[in-house]
Amino acid sequence: MIKVVIIGAGNVATHLYQSFSKSKQLDVVQVFNRNVERLHFVNNPTKRTSNLEDLVEADIYLLAIKDEAIGELASELKVKSGIVAHTSGSQSMDILSGYENFGVFYPLQTFSKNKPVNFSEIPLCLEANSEENLDLLKKVGAFITDKVFEVSSEQRKALHVSAVFVNNFSNHLFSLAADFCKKEELPFDILRPLIRETVNKLESLDPYSAQTGPALRNDQKTISDHLEMLDEDRKKIYTILTESIQKLHGKEL
Amino acid sequence: MIKVVIIGAGNVATHLYQSFSKSKQLDVVQVFNRNVERLHFVNNPTKRTSNLEDLVEADIYLLAIKDEAIGELASELKVKSGIVAHTSGSQSMDILSGYENFGVFYPLQTFSKNKPVNFSEIPLCLEANSEENLDLLKKVGAFITDKVFEVSSEQRKALHVSAVFVNNFSNHLFSLAADFCKKEELPFDILRPLIRETVNKLESLDPYSAQTGPALRNDQKTISDHLEMLDEDRKKIYTILTESIQKLHGKEL
Numbered sequence: 424m425i426k427v428v429i430i431g432a433g434n435v436a437t438h439l440y441q442s443f444s445k446s447k448q449l450d451v452v453q454v455f456n457r458n459v460e461r462l463h464f465v466n467n468p469t470k471r472t473s474n475l476e477d478l479v480e481a482d483i484y485l486l487a488i489k490d491e492a493i494g495e496l497a498s499e500l501k502v503k504s505g506i507v508a509h510t511s512g513s514q515s516m517d518i519l520s521g522y523e524n525f526g527v528f529y530p531l532q533t534f535s536k537n538k539p540v541n542f543s544e545i546p547l548c549l550e551a552n553s554e555e556n557l558d559l560l561k562k563v564g565a566f567i568t569d570k571v572f573e574v575s576s577e578q579r580k581a582l583h584v585s586a587v588f589v590n591n592f593s594n595h596l597f598s599l600a601a602d603f604c605k606k607e608e609l610p611f612d613i614l615r616p617l618i619r620e621t622v623n624k625l626e627s628l629d630p631y632s633a634q635t636g637p638a639l640r641n642d643q644k645t646i647s648d649h650l651e652m653l654d655e656d657r658k659k660i661y662t663i664l665t666e667s668i669q670k671l672h673g674k675e676l
Numbered sequence: 677m678i679k680v681v682i683i684g685a686g687n688v689a690t691h692l693y694q695s696f697s698k699s700k701q702l703d704v705v706q707v708f709n710r711n712v713e714r715l716h717f718v719n720n721p722t723k724r725t726s727n728l729e730d731l732v733e734a735d736i737y738l739l740a741i742k743d744e745a746i747g748e749l750a751s752e753l754k755v756k757s758g759i760v761a762h763t764s765g766s767q768s769m770d771i772l773s774g775y776e777n778f779g780v781f782y783p784l785q786t787f788s789k790n791k792p793v794n795f796s797e798i799p800l801c802l803e804a805n806s807e808e809n810l811d812l813l814k815k816v817g818a819f820i821t822d823k824v825f826e827v828s829s830e831q832r833k834a835l836h837v838s839a840v841f842v843n844n845f846s847n848h849l850f851s852l853a854a855d856f857c858k859k860e861e862l863p864f865d866i867l868r869p870l871i872r873e874t875v876n877k878l879e880s881l882d883p884y885s886a887q888t889g890p891a892l893r894n895d896q897k898t899i900s901d902h903l904e905m906l907d908e909d910r911k912k913i914y915t916i917l918t919e920s921i922q923k924l925h926g927k928e929l
Binding site: 532540594607614621622624652656 | 743766798799801830844848853855870871873875888905917
């Protein structure tokens with residue numbers, strides 16, 4: 424069995440713990456958090472600790488903590504031979520270069536505390552300072568998901584910003600539309616099927632081919648009708664995204 | 677049985693024809709298109725016509741044609757007693773006020789030619805010039821979907837612009853991310869699970885509560901790291917959406 428220590432008590436730490444615990448090939452030997460109270464999700468209390476000095480030997484130490492805490496924790500954590508890996512999308516691997524064996528174990532997904540996730544569908548982006556370490560991380564990854572990718576720090580940064588576009592920004596567009604519906608006394612439910620279909624289309628089409636709408640058709644009448652209905656902030660968003668669609672698809676405003 | 681004539685041969689006309697044909701309470705008595713060749717989707721050739729003079733009597737005439745063609749067709753189409761309704765999200769109902777009975781039958785969905793749709797999940801937005809006409813449209817709508825909504829022209833315009841935000845604009849964000857992945861030699865597939873989860877979350881959360889990310893956390897370090905990686909156009913989009921998230925959620929940049 425591969426022994427794993429998880430550092431952290433947030434969403435990623437919790438979901439990794441739950442997913443690792445299901446695998447017979449993985450043994451979560453300990454979970455660390457400065458505030459031990461937050462480790463209630465760890466079934467066996469003897470595996471919880473808030474003392475870095477107490478950490479047991481393991482093959483992998485996973486730092487599932489906030490980006491800004493990684494550097495400090497890395498300076499305190501003493502590890503002899505195991506691999507120390509963080510789970511951050513935006514931090515370089517080299518932040519852990521003080522260790523002999525280090526890497527990155529980044530699950531590309533949005534986690535919410537109370538929403539269970541199916542880890543087998545989550546892409547894992549892995550990086551390590553040696554082939555041997557990468558192989559071990561891949562082995563661990565393969566126990567919880569089929570989607571294991573070797574991703575460099577540079578690529579991971581591009582993925583992280585892409586994730587902001589596809590998740591944070593599109594969710595915000597949904598919020599703006601929800602707000603719009605509310606003002607017109609319409610239930611947001613009326614938009615849900617369209618949102619679902621927007622994503623379902625991507626099962627068979629790439630997003631470039633799936634593009635539709637007044638910007639793509641260069642339908643100036645509809646565009647100006649829409650702009651008239653929007654406040655200044657939304658007008659700016661509408662205009663800039665319309666221009667960007669037309670630019671990407673080789674049309675002129 | 678309620679007799680329906682469909683005018684048009686595009687995506688909406690095709691999908692409406694297919695959906696109506698499945699209902700035992702509806703009889704599509706004729707489908708009109710100026711170019712009769714495009715009516716190949718109509719099984720029975722005797723029901724196809726390209727001559728407006730040949731139109732048969734029906735309870736409802738559905739104009740499933742381009743926005744800009746509705747006015748002209750309405751000026752040519754002679755209808756005695758049936759309801760004339762268009763299927764447009766952006767056109768006012770009054771464009772059909774030359775008829776005695778008129779209305780709107782707007783399916784709020786994105787249609788692609790070769791992708792079958794399940795009409796029962798599509799919201800139908802209905803409007804009519806009288807209670808009686810509205811009732812008939814509702815009756816027809818209920819044969820093909822559970823999601824029938826009475827929606828005023830004003831509300832429909834708000835829905836139409838909302839649809840641009842949730843469908844066209846978010847799809848464009850997916851395109852930009854796909855482009856980004858391509859440059860970094862990463863498969864777009866790596867982002868699909870995140871996109872799916874973004875939408876799955878909305879089954880249990882409203883988009884406002886589902887918001888996450890550096891803009892919401894006001895994580896200036898990550899925001900500036902991201903901006904550094906983007907070209908001028910994408911930087912503008914990133915900045916304006918980040919500001920908009922912070923404004924909606926009551927934070928200051």
